[in-house]
Amino acid sequence: MSDWPDRRLIDLFGIRHPILQAPMAGASGVALAVAVSRAGGLGALPCALLSPEEAQAQVEAFRQAAGGPLNLNFFCHTPPTPDLAAEAAWMAALSPYYAELGLDPEAPRPAATRAPFDDAFCALVETTRPEVVSFHFGLPTAGLLARVRASGARVISSATTVEEAVWLAERGCDAVIAMGFEAGGHRASFLTDDMSAQPGTFALVPQIVDAVDLPVIAAGGVADGRGVAAALALGAAGVQVGTAYLRSPESLVPDFHRQALAAARDDGTAVTNLFTGRPARGISNRLMAEIGPMSAAATPFPTAAGALAPLRSARPGPDFSNMWAGQGAALARESGAEDVTLALARDGLARLARLSGRPRPA
Numbered sequence: 001m002s003d004w005p006d007r008r009l010i011d012l013f014g015i016r017h018p019i020l021q022a023p024m025a026g027a028s029g030v031a032l033a034v035a036v037s038r039a040g041g042l043g044a045l046p047c048a049l050l051s052p053e054e055a056q057a058q059v060e061a062f063r064q065a066a067g068g069p070l071n072l073n074f075f076c077h078t079p080p081t082p083d084l085a086a087e088a089a090w091m092a093a094l095s096p097y098y099a100e101l102g103l104d105p106e107a108p109r110p111a112a113t114r115a116p117f118d119d120a121f122c123a124l125v126e127t128t129r130p131e132v133v134s135f136h137f138g139l140p141t142a143g144l145l146a147r148v149r150a151s152g153a154r155v156i157s158s159a160t161t162v163e164e165a166v167w168l169a170e171r172g173c174d175a176v177i178a179m180g181f182e183a184g185g186h187r188a189s190f191l192t193d194d195m196s197a198q199p200g201t202f203a204l205v206p207q208i209v210d211a212v213d214l215p216v217i218a219a220g221g222v223a224d225g226r227g228v229a230a231a232l233a234l235g236a237a238g239v240q241v242g243t244a245y246l247r248s249p250e251s252l253v254p255d256f257h258r259q260a261l262a263a264a265r266d267d268g269t270a271v272t273n274l275f276t277g278r279p280a281r282g283i284s285n286r287l288m289a290e291i292g293p294m295s296a297a298a299t300p301f302p303t304a305a306g307a308l309a310p311l312r313s314a315r316p317g318p319d320f321s322n323m324w325a326g327q328g329a330a331l332a333r334e335s336g337a338e339d340v341t342l343a344l345a346r347d348g349l350a351r352l353a354r355l356s357g358r359p360r361p362a
């Protein structure tokens with residue numbers, strides 16, 4: 001069961017299977033991380049929607065329930081300076097929905113909540129000492145990164161192009177996540193805004209493998225043993241899996257999101273910037289259909305979310321809510337996260353054995 005042909009991530013992180021649970025802010029928490037860890041994968045806690053105190057409580061809960069290593073995940077965007085004209089334009093684009101729901105566009109709105117990695121989060125890393133720290137949207141400042149490394153954590157981040165992978169390798173990452181265009185959630189891209197040119201996993205993984213002398217983790221569309229075997233055949237040392245866990249009881253997504261996942265098809269997702277201002281892949285819904293999934297009016301990440309909050313409160317459900325998911329959404333099964341992880345490992349190994357002509361593992 002642990003007969004993996006490439007042991008680089010197993011040794012680097014101290015895990016049994018080279019399967020990383022994708023940190024999924026808002027969609028995953030302690031229960032999912034513990035379940036994946038128990039199965040021998042790398043459990044992750046996303047911190048982008050948490051305060052440092054909430055994150056610390058989650059790390060402690062994970063440590064009490066699981067013996068395995070932990071990946072603590074942070075966004076590292078630069079918050080934009082407020083721009084009243086841009087905010088007015090975004091409100092104007094949403095005004096028909098405010099009118100439909102009888103909402104006052106002048107009423108105070110909540111501020112955007114996605115927080116970047118900063119001194120307080122870095123202090124949390126130094127105190128709680130996760131084995132792995134992962135970043136989305138590049139890396140933090142050199143000073144913060146040096147402190148993370150000094151804590152003893154392995155550092156990983158996502159690349160959506162070869163150029164981004166080389167940039168991460170040059171700054172000392174221990175492994176690189178190759179995030180193909182199929183992937184659910186925010187595009188990790190930080191050196192490009194051009195979504196029309198983002199490569200898919202099948203093209204991206206071998207090109208990053210060729211370009212950097214680091215273990216590469218394939219992400220995007222890996223949802224069962226076939227995806228695991230394909231990723232390793234392309235030269236990846238392991239996989240990061242998000243969407244395949246979203247229907248597990250441990251996932252935190254609301255019922256309407258679960259129903260959309262259960263009904264998902266191969267062509268049911270799109271990359272949209274409407275919900276936060278940054279391109280992200282999610283299940284297509286009414287807002288995306290009516291405004292178009294990408295809008296020049298959406299204010300920069302993460303502020304676009306603020307203007308949507310009253311719509312989401314007034315009408316909870318799929319119309320105005322992001323339902324992040326990757327192109328493999330229809331492959332997600334309604335199984336516990338421990339079973340999903342064990343199946344990824346078992347079926348992935350069986351497929352690899354079949355491809356290499358070796359006898360199948362028991």
Ligand SMILES: Cc1cc2nc3c(=O)[nH]c(=O)nc-3n(C[C@H](O)[C@H](O)[C@H](O)COP(=O)(O)O)c2cc1C
Nearest residue numbers: 022024025046136183184185220221242243324326
């Ligand atoms: C619901 C959801 C939320 C996500 N949130 C984060 C996050 O907070 N941090 C992060 O590094 N990646 C996040 N991602 C991206 C994942 O790390 C990963 O790249 C992606 O799930 C892989 O593709 P897949 O969904 O096809 O498995 C998210 C993905 C999803 C589906």
